Amino acid sequence: MATFLLIRLLRWSVGLLLILFITYAMMYYGAGDPIRMMFIQGEDFDTEDEVVMLALRKKYGLDEPFLAQFGNYLNNLFQGDWGRSIRLQVDRPVLEIVQFRLPISMQLGFAATIIGAVVGIGLGILSALHHNRLLDRLIVSIVLFVNGIPVFVTVPILLLLLVLQLKLIDVPYGWNGLFHIDAALPVAVISIGVLPIIVRQTRSAMLEVKSQQYVTTARAKGVPESRIILRHMLRPVLTPVVTTLGLIMIGLINGSLFVEYILNIPGFGLLTIEGIKKVDYPIIMAVAVVGTLIIFVSNFLVDIIYPILDPRVRA
Amino acid sequence: MSESAPGGNISRVVADGVYSGEQRSLWQDASRRFRRNWLAVGGLVVVFCFLIAALVGPHVSPYDFLEQNIVRAFQRPSEEHFLGTDDLGRDVFSRMLHGARTAALVAFFTTAISLLIGVLVGTWSGISGGRTDEFLMWISDLIQAMPGLLLVILINTTLRRPIINAFDTLYMQTRNPFYLNTLWLDYVLVFSALALIGWPGLARLIRGQVLSINEEDYVLAARAIGASEAHIMLRHVIPNALGPLVVAVTASMGGAVTLEAGLSFLGIGIQPPNASWGSMLEEGRRYWQIFPHLILIPAVTIGIVQVAFVFLGDGLNDALDPRRTT
Numbered sequence: 001m002a003t004f005l006l007i008r009l010l011r012w013s014v015g016l017l018l019i020l021f022i023t024y025a026m027m028y029y030g031a032g033d034p035i036r037m038m039f040i041q042g043e044d045f046d047t048e049d050e051v052v053m054l055a056l057r058k059k060y061g062l063d064e065p066f067l068a069q070f071g072n073y074l075n076n077l078f079q080g081d082w083g084r085s086i087r088l089q090v091d092r093p094v095l096e097i098v099q100f101r102l103p104i105s106m107q108l109g110f111a112a113t114i115i116g117a118v119v120g121i122g123l124g125i126l127s128a129l130h131h132n133r134l135l136d137r138l139i140v141s142i143v144l145f146v147n148g149i150p151v152f153v154t155v156p157i158l159l160l161l162l163v164l165q166l167k168l169i170d171v172p173y174g175w176n177g178l179f180h181i182d183a184a185l186p187v188a189v190i191s192i193g194v195l196p197i198i199v200r201q202t203r204s205a206m207l208e209v210k211s212q213q214y215v216t217t218a219r220a221k222g223v224p225e226s227r228i229i230l231r232h233m234l235r236p237v238l239t240p241v242v243t244t245l246g247l248i249m250i251g252l253i254n255g256s257l258f259v260e261y262i263l264n265i266p267g268f269g270l271l272t273i274e275g276i277k278k279v280d281y282p283i284i285m286a287v288a289v290v291g292t293l294i295i296f297v298s299n300f301l302v303d304i305i306y307p308i309l310d311p312r313v314r315a
Numbered sequence: 316m317s318e319s320a321p322g323g324n325i326s327r328v329v330a331d332g333v334y335s336g337e338q339r340s341l342w343q344d345a346s347r348r349f350r351r352n353w354l355a356v357g358g359l360v361v362v363f364c365f366l367i368a369a370l371v372g373p374h375v376s377p378y379d380f381l382e383q384n385i386v387r388a389f390q391r392p393s394e395e396h397f398l399g400t401d402d403l404g405r406d407v408f409s410r411m412l413h414g415a416r417t418a419a420l421v422a423f424f425t426t427a428i429s430l431l432i433g434v435l436v437g438t439w440s441g442i443s444g445g446r447t448d449e450f451l452m453w454i455s456d457l458i459q460a461m462p463g464l465l466l467v468i469l470i471n472t473t474l475r476r477p478i479i480n481a482f483d484t485l486y487m488q489t490r491n492p493f494y495l496n497t498l499w500l501d502y503v504l505v506f507s508a509l510a511l512i513g514w515p516g517l518a519r520l521i522r523g524q525v526l527s528i529n530e531e532d533y534v535l536a537a538r539a540i541g542a543s544e545a546h547i548m549l550r551h552v553i554p555n556a557l558g559p560l561v562v563a564v565t566a567s568m569g570g571a572v573t574l575e576a577g578l579s580f581l582g583i584g585i586q587p588p589n590a591s592w593g594s595m596l597e598e599g600r601r602y603w604q605i606f607p608h609l610i611l612i613p614a615v616t617i618g619i620v621q622v623a624f625v626f627l628g629d630g631l632n633d634a635l636d637p638r639r640t641t
Binding site for chain 2: 011015018019025026027029030043113141144146147148149152153156157159160163165171197222246249250253254257259262270273276279284287288291292296299
């Protein structure tokens, strides 16, 4: 078991390093010189002064060859120095920006996951209990339908419906804390994004468990149906749902990118888009680091939790 | 009832619904099952309309999709402009038709490229096994574990500049005007970025098929009488994998349409003046409170096409699964 986890950890670490390397290489060779762009776009300076540009490049360590830059970056990263933003919020430490932005997205994502899990597991169980009957077909079709519509379509349509037609809410804009009414729409939309994964997984697990012999035995003993579901079926059903944590995280990241962009919520998703549009190296790298880490850590967690939940895979 | 069906007489004897004597191939069976699923049939119809719109739409569109007319900006749907006009007075219907072409092109090329890479890597991985297999699957795992959207955005932004620079240099050297036209560059960038994250799923599918079919007795038998690997691949593995492949290809096309719209929505994919549903949605967003039709039209279209792809894929999945009968 320990060796298995160690190998997994090693694999994911090598993967993380590889992804950082590729991202940095893409930035270095592809994205273009952020300093020159400051001048060309005329946002920060008026003239293309080579001396100033050289000085700026030196300041951010952008004058060194690729491998030296990457080495420096990694070295600093492990010491907790994520660099300073070049163009987005000039000179502010990236770690500080991330520390401000990430919790907003995490709160949204956490709330959305809880709602998605509760509703999704409920719908999945309901669907499996009514297997092949009307309710099951209805739930499966609705989930498929919802799954098909991308977030950047859902949000504008919901805005038109709720704000313009029904006049239920004002235009949600920005971030006023998780318990402000403005957070309701983003949380709802993001949770819709993760719902289909959970419903599908729960339903198929439930269908498999339903025909197990110990369930029949329990029923034969006269155990009440609700107790069978809670005591005998829920755990084997929840186990495979946990394994989709990685997928859920991807759904959260994708969802928050669009939702935050549309509703101007200063979370991690918006930071990603702003950083990429401004070619702000340290920000883009930070986004890659955090994004990859989230996925890898959740996959690793699944590797750890799964044997605890399902004793059969303990080797 | 098939005329050449062996045992036709017997079938008439046990004819009360036990054994019909009818012989149906896998594909006939699949099409029967598919036609019974009206959601999937609806999806097929919508996807078909979408492809037709993409194919002939730009040729029959009432206006040029680039034609601006500031005087006629922000018109609501009327007889003259079926779906109204946008902030620059461009005909929305013509732009939607052109956007359909954009979406279909992206869907087709992305799927073709990822299919090519996926089949090559998948077969290679499945046949060679061992270390090669492990390495290839590790790479595809890594790509699949990454949030795809993030990866696509990164690839798309970083590849643009080097390619533009390369073309500038080529133009300077050759003076060939071909290298000056960068309108289609967005398309190439979107294809390649999407294909780069699309192939691992297909590769995994093919690999799985190769591995499982290799275990079958008839493949063992074929090998025993001296069939070559290539023969086994073409005669047994690929025909068996066709069902899952059709499903995967449908999913991949639908996914490419969403991702293209999403990228263009974020201002990273297809750039103006090219028309894309995603960028139309983004442009309409600025005026959504006053002119909701500008946002509603692309949003509803993207939604309908997406849902159609999903229902079609699901229907195909059910229909082509040989373990399902009736």
